[in-house]
Amino acid sequence: MKLNKKPVTGMKDILPEEMRIREYVQSVISSTYATYGFTRIETPCVESIENLTSKQGGDNEKLIFKVMKRGDKLDEAMTQVAAGNAHQDSIADSGLRYDLTVPLVRFYSNNSASLPSPFKALQMGNVWRADRPQRGRFRQFMQCDIDILGEPGNLAEIELILATTATLGKLGFKGFEIRISDRRLLQAMSAYAGFAESDFESVCITLDKLDKIGLDGVRAELIENGKTEGSVDKYLGLFKNAPGTPFDFASRLQGSADKAIAENLEEIIGAVEAAKEADFKMVFDPTLVRGMGYYTGTIFEIAIPQFGGSCGGGGRYDKMVGRFTGNDVPACGFSIGFERIVMLLLENGFNVPEPAKKAYLIEKGVGGERLSSIMAKAKEERSAGRSILVVRMNKNKKFQKEGLEAQGYTEFEEFYNEELKH
């Protein structure tokens, strides 16, 4: 029986051309974040099923690739399920991680005694989601997260935004925006409009569609969901005019928002504008939502004109470490859209800077001492850091060279059986 040549549904093989770009992007990320004091860590790709289904992952928890128990434990679970004593979920003891945040917080909780405080972490790793396959979206993809744990003040936000935008700048992006707001401001807006506290999440879900359905669409959906016209119009009135600065906008809320929230945003925006390496703008955007329920303060998002939507984002999540240890630790993180960046560079024919490459073409039959001396010559060039490909010469040498040129080889040297022919 022939084996299956295809990758599993929704996952992909990565060929040399894309891999060169991925490796380049990773190296830029790693070296740039290092200048901001971030250090890399890694967690296993597999996490316990309890942690993965702890409601920290939102909708992603529906998309887990579950890993089966093994040996006696599997047999026992199967027996229990067959007898109707257990749900079929009990066959799994673990699963593939769907993000890097839950594993990071577990990691921090497990290792904080050995880590500096504040701890500035950089993670680059694959995550898996059993999403419906669609163009450009895969079931295995790389995430790149930076997080600062143990820093309660906005130095965390400032550093995360500066480091991330510096990285994007080094990758050639410019003219982009970092949109920023605060989850507590969203709460204040909701309170100001008179929505019930229990409606907060649902109001946010609707507001999050603003880009797609416009103010009228948001209005219709809020009313359809049973909100009063008075509250809805008071809410939407907040967005009729440009928001202005955080201070301006907070004054519209007539005391519903703690003054410190706007101050915090002003300070972040001011410091980032003063110290930014890349060409981008900080934009205060009170309609920014960010989906995850675990955010407790600042939220932010990258908007790059070349992309339709966001290319990463993050925020503060001060309550998640407490789920593991019982003691909250301030935390703030930023995730950049690694796959989208790679895709854009690939589509634009981005050339990874690399040194000149040379190919040795060796006639068939060259062996023994002659081959040894050719290999020794290659060694000299390789030791000096040059890239030398040593291959047998094909009958159709011209075609072979064209193929090698397409791979970036610019120099050729030919070796024949008799020294003379060389």
Place this chain on the structure above:
Amino acid sequence: MKLNKKPVTGMKDILPEEMRIREYVQSVISSTYATYGFTRIETPCVESIENLTSKQGGDNEKLIFKVMKRGDKLDEAMTQVAAGNAHQDSIADSGLRYDLTVPLVRFYSNNSASLPSPFKALQMGNVWRADRPQRGRFRQFMQCDIDILGEPGNLAEIELILATTATLGKLGFKGFEIRISDRRLLQAMSAYAGFAESDFESVCITLDKLDKIGLDGVRAELIENGKTEGSVDKYLGLFKNAPGTPFDFASRLQGSADKAIAENLEEIIGAVEAAKEADFKMVFDPTLVRGMGYYTGTIFEIAIPQFGGSCGGGGRYDKMVGRFTGNDVPACGFSIGFERIVMLLLENGFNVPEPAKKAYLIEKGVGGERLSSIMAKAKEERSAGRSILVVRMNKNKKFQKEGLEAQGYTEFEEFYNEELKH
């Protein structure tokens, strides 16, 4: 309910100190193999269960982490198992890869039309084996494989050995050995001794224990397994004296071995010795076995004195692509023991070369314009490639600095509320 802080059984969190070494080793591997014309590729961590259980993986197939089907397909599989119509294995549709060879061959079969020939691949990626947990051995670990597909001649072996030893040399290893032999020579030895062809695998399994149980132990086990004393003694007679060169040894086999096998080994050894970058020796070792059944020709192994046993190895496997496509393609590969190398560097306190690192300590309460100007100053240094950590000053500044020194920070600059105090 508190969440679980620990990684899943047998897997580990990787802290910054180890991660620095891993990243360094990966960059040396990637850049050195690049000078030998290898290009990186990646395959998904998940492979179809059919491919993983196709008998290419030997004993590793018993150690697969299996991934459950999802949705309707899971329900259907559960129903079939409960009704006794299907084995519980049918609950899984995929699994985590246990090596990089099966995925590579699938990758090549799927993408060969877009790949150069010969194709020189470098893979670095995690693999998973549900092994009994033990010290220094983990259920998720990184493998690093290089392979050449499409090259029938020994240029493949020569290049693989040169590139791999150059990499080891750059990582600081010297005085090591590359042991080499040929699976066909093992067959010839077996035939010379008069063992039945069907006994070949079992004889190899016993011979593979030579290092542990010595010649007497091998003799006892072969006889216990029903081999005749005559054959056993003829077989072991081959190893009484040093093997000499491949030509010397082949002559002992009195025509059982094809002359081309010894010639091939002589040529590989000669070319590698002439063109090697690193300080090591090629050693012909006819007792070398290498476990995997898929090898069809040359086999080789790295022996580093600092390690007890082998630190990687490989060989030629010309028949595996045919399992996927129906057409054999010559293939030869080498896997280096990434985790063992990292462990050794870590235990020896290896210092990854990195530029000087500086920390800014900012007094609590510094904000607004003052903070902005400090961040702008940091920007100047960071843009120049320096690593600057910006943190709040602790009450116990001395203790804080000691901690930072332990992380490699050698310079400090302090910033207070009033410029004067600076």
